[in-house]
Amino acid sequence: MEELTTTRMNEMIDPILHIWGWEIPVYLFLGGLVAGFMIISGYFTLKGHHKHDYFSSFYLPHVSLAMLSLGMFALFLDLEHKLYVWRLYTTFQITSPMSWGAWILLLVYPALLLNTLVSIPEAFSNRIHLFDKFSEKINRHPYLIKNIGILNMILGAVLGMYTGVLLSGLGARPLWNSSMLWILFLTSGLSAAAAFVHLVTTDHIERVLSAKADNAFLIFELLLFALFIVGMLSSTEAHQNGIHLILTGPYAAVFWVFVIGTGIIIPLIIQLLAVNHKINHTPIAPIMVITGGLLLRFVIVYAGQISHWTRL
Amino acid sequence: MARLVMVIDTKKCVGCMDCVVACKTENHVPEGFNRDWITEAAKGKFPNVNLEIRSERCNHCENPPCVYCCPTGASHIHNYGGVILVDHDVCIGCKACIASCPYDARFIHPEGYVDKCTFCIHRVEKGMDPACVSVCPTHCMYFGDLDDPNSKVSRLLNERKNHALIPEAGTKPHIYYLT
Numbered sequence: 198m199e200e201l202t203t204t205r206m207n208e209m210i211d212p213i214l215h216i217w218g219w220e221i222p223v224y225l226f227l228g229g230l231v232a233g234f235m236i237i238s239g240y241f242t243l244k245g246h247h248k249h250d251y252f253s254s255f256y257l258p259h260v261s262l263a264m265l266s267l268g269m270f271a272l273f274l275d276l277e278h279k280l281y282v283w284r285l286y287t288t289f290q291i292t293s294p295m296s297w298g299a300w301i302l303l304l305v306y307p308a309l310l311l312n313t314l315v316s317i318p319e320a321f322s323n324r325i326h327l328f329d330k331f332s333e334k335i336n337r338h339p340y341l342i343k344n345i346g347i348l349n350m351i352l353g354a355v356l357g358m359y360t361g362v363l364l365s366g367l368g369a370r371p372l373w374n375s376s377m378l379w380i381l382f383l384t385s386g387l388s389a390a391a392a393f394v395h396l397v398t399t400d401h402i403e404r405v406l407s408a409k410a411d412n413a414f415l416i417f418e419l420l421l422f423a424l425f426i427v428g429m430l431s432s433t434e435a436h437q438n439g440i441h442l443i444l445t446g447p448y449a450a451v452f453w454v455f456v457i458g459t460g461i462i463i464p465l466i467i468q469l470l471a472v473n474h475k476i477n478h479t480p481i482a483p484i485m486v487i488t489g490g491l492l493l494r495f496v497i498v499y500a501g502q503i504s505h506w507t508r509l
Numbered sequence: 510m511a512r513l514v515m516v517i518d519t520k521k522c523v524g525c526m527d528c529v530v531a532c533k534t535e536n537h538v539p540e541g542f543n544r545d546w547i548t549e550a551a552k553g554k555f556p557n558v559n560l561e562i563r564s565e566r567c568n569h570c571e572n573p574p575c576v577y578c579c580p581t582g583a584s585h586i587h588n589y590g591g592v593i594l595v596d597h598d599v600c601i602g603c604k605a606c607i608a609s610c611p612y613d614a615r616f617i618h619p620e621g622y623v624d625k626c627t628f629c630i631h632r633v634e635k636g637m638d639p640a641c642v643s644v645c646p647t648h649c650m651y652f653g654d655l656d657d658p659n660s661k662v663s664r665l666l667n668e669r670k671n672h673a674l675i676p677e678a679g680t681k682p683h684i685y686y687l688t
Contacts, residue, residue: 277603
């Protein structure tokens, strides 16, 4: 028998750690989604597709700005000492993933803004003279457009990785303490971003392209999940207990049904049939993928907080 | 630099919670929160049962993950004794340090910043013991410099069998329990 009793009953800490509510999973999801948006729209810009009327070129950078701001607002809501948030930008702590994230986000905004200026949609043109002027200047230099595409792709990848590293750097929570988390979250972000384009675009070529890309991301994500789980199961007892929280424990139902089942496998089958012309493209599959991506963050953040080292 | 550690004799500790009350009084710890607490760890099968009573708090680790993950530098290693402190006016309340602590020793103070044991640094710098150590009725708690081979804590750790909490987390905690 092993039994541990304690007189401590600190709020949010006991009986189980629950310091991060809905705000952090939403922030991580939106961060990953924007990372995917940046990689996709950066790729379109790099390849010169901004001359065509693709959603990824014209609107995705704008949507990214809105989503990222929403994510940062969620992060702000989570802070307990809100008035001191400016302290993030008075220092750079090299060992802190959160400090890296704060500065990365500061670089992401101008990169996104530059991408919006590559091709201003008609609805936004001739509104702000400065933006139109910049857009004209950028369009006079094709090499600049390519560099903006590359910059967005690189910063998007860094942002997506950061959303995973933020958790995996916290060694006290065995479920998060995996070197697979950064690539899992990056791939999930890419998958959700491709699903979003698939969902909203009106262009047939772009829809097929995004569905095909999403299928590849979903297959890769399944592989990453397998590696993540195997890695955890072959690690210490604390890591094994951590992964069992989502495999067989209190988060198993959400994980298997909504993250793996309706979040990856079912939409993958639907989209494979759609790209092979067996059925028509349906908005249901991308909605499932996006919902699965969001719930993945909830499951990992919530279960990770419960996971802990053996205390006896 | 001194290396301040606490040594707690589990053979003497009776779990009376005087240390808990002393800490709350000394540091004005708000109602419903604790910087230190009592843990009872029972192991084994009758008749071979072992019960260890421990007074626990922040372990003031030598390899502190809470300091490394802090995005603002609010969590820091104090220049006296390697004590881990939180600068309340720099803390943004992101809670990363709470998530990074394997001992769950930190909490959010009702005013929004992260709070935890300070080893009563305000007393220690004046040459006094932390409040919990000074009130212990069984004298089961010892406080001192591990870098001084003649200190009581150094001698106790050399003479008695001891353990730290969750050593596998690699944080090199500065609280030792004599068994």
